[in-house]
Amino acid sequence: MPNANEDNPSALNQVQRRAVSELLRVSPVADDLARRFQDAGFTLALVGGSVRDALLGRLGNDLDFTTDARPEDVLRIVRPWADSVWEVGIAFGTVGSQKDGYQIEITTYRSEAYDRTSRKPEVSYGRTIEEDLVRRDFTVNAMAVALPQNDFIDPHGGRDDLAARVLRTPGTPEDSFSDDPLRMLRAARFAAQLDFEVAPDVIAAMTAMADRIEIVSAERIRDELNKLLLSTYPRKGLALLVDTGLAERILPELPALRLESDEHHRHKDVYEHSLTVLEQAIDLEEDGPDLILRLAALLHDIGKPRTRRFEKDGRVSFHHHEVVGAKLTKKRMTALKYSNDLIRDVSRLVELHLRFHGYGTGEWTDSAVRRYVRDAGPLLGRLHKLTRSDCTTRNKRKANALSQAYDGLEDRIAQLQEQEELDSIRPDLDGNQIMEILGVGPGPVIGAAYTFLLELRLENGPMERDAAITALKEWWATQE
Template identity: 60%
Template structure:
């Protein structure tokens, strides 16, 4: 079970050894386990320290209260006690040997009496290694070190047993493949295909959180392919595998599925300040309206008219079902709804009014929209790709020029609500809102106007619409 030389070579944060000495003085074992050990072996930054001990929760709490400035017991029912130790947040969990009811996935908490049983209940062998503290005795009973060398994801127990205990581990396997660039052991992968329906036992929130971690990984495409190939994606994001057979209208990609994955990779390459969840989701889902809008025309061609509108609706529904925050739902659906608007700019030309409307409609999502539109160009035709790039460069320059002349990010009518009510003799109410909307459209169309011109246009509108002063406003 042990390999002292391997353990000695693993560098752990000094605070871990300090905590180990505290537990040893109390007569208990303490081990660093899971991801921190994996990352230490890979020479990656170690964070979110995860400890396990043979001390029961009440003993752990007593030790931590004696040495921590703050202690919390919110996880006590599952054997976990947390505290602020030497200014660092630590959590210590008693050895576990849980069983699961395999219906709700809720564990029947049972404390174990040895480290091996605790490691066997963990998700993957690369996360089932431990280092004793402060002695640094290395424990690897399930071959995690060898799997790290082979760059392989495998379960400590049989994959059937592991996934039956917690089906979310199947999504986690895909996520670790994306984060670490690893492959999945064939037996484990086969179990994921067979047991994909078990994902139905997992709450939408847990699926959302795991999927978010996957999509934010360095190369989420690796994990997404696994989700689609195993049938897991069909269980919570069926719009993605539905793209596989939908050839795009230009016949320039193997299929819309491959195109969407490439757009995602393009978007990631354009990120300026780290992983951007809203941009990545919009890139992945931007074409999910194509299957619904596919139409075969004379001569065998294919069109997907209004797939932007359909895609925004589908993305909004799916993200709501997965309990994404409202801000994410709104941002992603807006980006999808607008991702086609730019096309044709180079040939048809746009008025300043059209540019204003584009900027106004995009609002706070304008910069992401720029990145999404650029990412959507996956044509192999270099001349066409270069033309589209030049067109969008010119388009962004034009936006910058107009912005320098007027504040497009907060386009407002030339008259505010008070001025409208005073001019038309109206009290607060829906007619003022209609007048305000008319003036905003006029502002978008013409740009800023002198007050006299705005007032003249408003009077003319009121006459056409039959808006007259109300007696109670006089």
């Protein structure tokens, strides 16, 4: 590798040491593959995110390579060597494979650009690695290590930008974003993942070209948004999307939360509140990033702009914003092509996020607690986290009171669950038993009887069989 930059030699020397360590770890597989390409008359280089992550000391088992070999040649070389091979990305010049626990992607040198009327990039193959690197999104992703000789290739100063923690484009940002507008979202995503700053000229181009994102498919936008949300610093990326106007095109409900207030009608900044709730929800995660929880935290108040009312006493109300917000969440997530299961779960959490505030200091009956658990279903753990995260007041006494109240609710839920198996609440009689007792066959009446018994179960807790039969017969007598 070249000598360290004189302006920051210690930072770059540390970067070099980390990179050497990481490359030595993967070299048995990478060098073996490179020699096979070399023997076949082709070149191979570790490239892009793999080089960036090696320099950052965080290279995983996903390795990206670039080559002058065409896809059909790559397949011919890789098939006898790899444990498995797949061709999902071959239309874009990419061959995937697995070897000794490493996930490997090999892409032919290429250049690609968007037709202004098309949602898909047009791919053409390049002839040199320099030609390939200049078409990449950011300088920190436009570095390569030629194998097996380990020559470091950095024509655009990516290593210096990595040390400075800044995102720049290899060419002009206007050309880069014109070629692939999704790169504007990738700028926000990398800022959130790596905690990097985005160069001023890149931000200016994102702002000026924000409407260009509309040509990108909803699926690609959704995938980038997910990566941003699941990153370490999502607030940073989301704020960049809002400030540049990109959020207005892909998630307009987010910038809409920046509600204006005046001296007569004051309320908390809903936009800042939502970002804080997201961060607080992340702090409560126990098993790694949770997309459902993070989406719900970000979107939980998106019904407020539609429901804001100025009351005569100077207060501002947002009645039923959770119901409106659930509908808006479903609509936006549907437009972004999320799965039905994910839409259902996030919308449900948005709908339920205010339910706890009727709990007060423990006035709920046991039946109300049972309904809370039943309505949350498998989302109860996430609802606990979302509800706790939704407290952003600076009033410590109020915050402590809310926390203690929710502690009390969770204790009651735990006690009832131990007694009654709340997670799988069912009536005390099943459908077959209902039909046998009433002497009727399948039909709507059995569903009505089942609902009656379920409500009875929620209200009173478990019943003895004889008591349930008596209650069912009394209900049946009123139906005839």
